[in-house]
Amino acid sequence: MLPAMTDSLDLLVLGGTSWLGGAVARDAVARGHRVTCLARGEAGTPPDGVTWVRADRREPGAYDSVADRDWHAVVDVSWQPDQVRSALAALTPRARHWVYVSSCSVYVDDATPDTDESAPLHPAHEGAGPVDIEVYGPAKVACERACVDALGAERVLLARAGLIAGYGDRSDRFGYWPARAARAQDGEPVLAPPGDVHTQVIDVDDLSAWLVHTAEQRVGGAFNAVGDPVPVRATLDASASAAGTRPTYREAADGWLTEQDVEPWAGPESLPLWLPQPDYAGFASRSNAAAKHAGLRLRPVADTAAAALAWERELGIDRDDRRAGLSPAREAELLERLDT
Ligand SMILES: NC(=O)c1ccc[n+]([C@@H]2O[C@H](COP(=O)([O-])OP(=O)(O)OC[C@H]3O[C@@H](n4cnc5c(N)ncnc54)[C@H](OP(=O)(O)O)[C@@H]3O)[C@@H](O)[C@H]2O)c1
Structure with a gap:
């Protein structure tokens, strides 16, 4: 069992060798958390101060070395439904909270100004295997849905990022x-x-700081993470x-x-x-009111x-x-x- 909530979290980042995931890992280390990154190393290397588990999420047993312990929070940046599902299957029983980095590409309508998180979504991509970038939006919807189905809405933060800069x-x-x-x-x-x-852009450091904050505070629900x-x-x-x-x-x-x-x-x-x-x-005019209310700070x-x-x-x-x-x-x- 996890110890009672302390200031310092055990955080698992699925990713961390690329841009946003790396920023989240760096930010979490700077805030005193114990961070593990799971990735292959094709996109780069994770930041200093983390434990790196080299694994391919498409291989059997990819999560074995991180599934035998408890996590205060798991952060996933993938847009591949099969990878998101395999992580949920392996880690849900031992993860107290889940932060899924989604995208405003989940929304069908790009023409109506000032919409919020209740705007209609694409139908979820239905396939079981790897997906191409052409179905990025529907794939993100499938990933969001898999997270909520596995954990329940309150244990998942869906961060629908806009253009990160x-x-x-x-x-x-x-x-x-x-x-x-x-x-x-x-x-x-x-x-x-x-x-x-x-x-409407969000600074990568504002986004990563907010994602770590939401893991600390166990914020659940869907949020437009936009500037x-x-x-x-x-x-x-x-x-x-x-x-x-x-x-x-x-x-x-x-x-x-x-x-x-x-x-x-x-x-x-x-x-x-x-x-x-x-x-x-x-x-580029989506509402960020909910995220700001949940602690998002913008430079x-x-x-x-x-x-x-x-x-x-x-x-x-x-x-x-x-x-x-x-x-x-x-x-x-x-x-x-x-x-x-
Ligand atoms: N850029 C934007 O403006 C924008 C806007 C909206 C939303 N987003 C979302 O923001 C996130 C960006 O995150 P990012 O910059 O850290 O990610 P990224 O560039 O999409 O990198 C994906 C991460 O997943 C890892 N990965 C991929 N395949 C893997 C596999 N088979 N096994 C293990 N690890 C694997 C990669 O590491 P290895 O290759 O080293 O294994 C890498 O760390 C994404 O969710 C994206 O959809 C971005």
């Missing part, structure tokens, strides 16, 4: 903007999406301030960007954070931009293998067309 981001999305600003001369034109549309809605233009200005430059943002309309085959949101040759309206009017977007820039500088702001954002050549071609 800050130091360590592997997607290159938010970081495109501080990196682009850092490359700009004063007054240099920079192609931008419409500035009055909102974006406050901020106009795109304010986010770009914060990026320029972090970089100490003054680019001239040239905002292009949704229709024009679509005609030029610019990719919205993410991916190679995309304009990151661009959300065509009205289809995505609700994508200003300027701090996130500064952290993202520090990370971008480590990766190299001139690198040509970005996972998201326009290449200089493509941006120059688009700016020239915008002017004619």
Whole structure:
């Protein structure tokens, strides 16, 4: 049996070798908890101060060395229903609380502004095996449902994360903007999406701190783990301030960007954070009231931009293998067309 609740928890992170899971593990260690990370090591290594159990969750017996003891809380970042189910089957009897990192991609409707956690979800993905990214949203719904079915709603926190940003981001999305600003001369034109549309990011350190807090407090239920809605233009200005430059943002309309085959949101040759309206009017304006009430604290977007820039500088702001954002050549071609 677990000892009575003490200040220090035994926390199992399923993951911890990648970005958010690593941040959760680091934060929990800093708060004095005893942290174990279970992962293969393909995504990286877990942070200092944790016990690392190397295991493949798709192999039989993957959880054997962590299933024979009690855990105050288990944190799972997987979006693969088979991995989530195998963890629940092995660990539920000895886990007092469960933190499942879900996503706002569980929601069907991206067009209606200001929705909360009661918004309709995708049907749960029904297959039993590994899933592809195309069914990410339904897979997350299946994972959420498996957690609640196994543990009951009160023992599970479903953290529906929105776009995560800050130091360590592997997607290159938010970081495109501080990196682009850092490359700009004063007054240099920079192609931008419409500035009055909102974006909504959560700093990885705010999210990880809150996840650890919810494990400590045994918070249960579904929560949108998202930042406050901020106009795109304010986010770009914060990026320029972090970089100490003054680019001239040239905002292009949704229709024009679509005609030029610019990719919205993410991916190679995309304009990151661009959300065509009205289809995505609700994508970046989800309510975070419940999470704030449950202890979520948010830093200003300027701090996130500064952290993202520090990370971008480590990766190299001139690198040509970005996972998201326009290449200089493509941006120059688009700016020239915008002017004619
Ligand atoms: N980035 C965003 O903006 C965003 C937005 C919304 C929600 N989310 C959610 O936030 C979470 C991100 O977490 P993250 O950055 O830590 O995760 P991640 O990059 O998705 O990495 C997955 C973790 O699971 C481990 N893993 C994968 N397959 C495994 C296997 N077969 N056996 C054992 N371990 C395995 C990986 O470690 P090894 O490869 O080392 O085994 C890694 O630590 C995800 O749930 C994601 O869906 C992200």
